[in-house]
Amino acid sequence: EIVLTQSPATLSLSPGERATLSCRASQSVSTLLAWYQHKPGQAPRLLIYDASNRATGIPARFSGSGSGTDFTLSISSLEPEDVAVYYCHQRSSWPQTFGQGTKVEI
């Protein structure tokens, strides 16, 4: 199965700073990669699908890029409500897999 490795494990930033989260796949997933935001006690939320497409209702400060094995989720200007764990997810190969997550804290 494809292993997704996320880095860093934890990202500590100040409000207004730019956050850059990385996800590396053990083999190519083309652009079949998504990002999910998970806040404690809440349901995870789809942020980005197919590497670079924002899901409905997602603020423009969230953006995704990459293809093949290297992907990035960027938050252009961090807001307090962005505190969460962010997971990447590949649907290129069965079984679909998730990364271990990056915790973003302020």
Place this chain on the structure above:
Amino acid sequence: QVQLVQSGAELKNPGASVKVSCKASGYTFAAHYVHWVRQAPGQGLEWMGWIYPKTGGTNYVQKFQGRLTMTRDTSISTAYMELNSLTSDDTAVYFCARDSEQYQALNRFDPWGQGTLVTVSS
């Protein structure tokens, strides 16, 4: 709005079974695949499989074959996940999630249920 509401927390003895429900509203239940994903304490997310409510067809990750059953009741727009022969390794929060597109398993999860904590302990 589209919503998935799951049943409450469960405490089970080792060797027992658990059945978690996921009630859908705000969309045509039969048209969208429903996936189940779990998260063990301190761990990441693990996809378990899907059910297609229109036909009842299922697809499970091999590690759960033989003890995982997904069913649905279209009359009440509810999907179920039943896991048998529970061990402490099955202690986790279990999520249901709707596939974002109709009539295909695109494997894009939107939205998710709120999660159900299943604790396996004697």
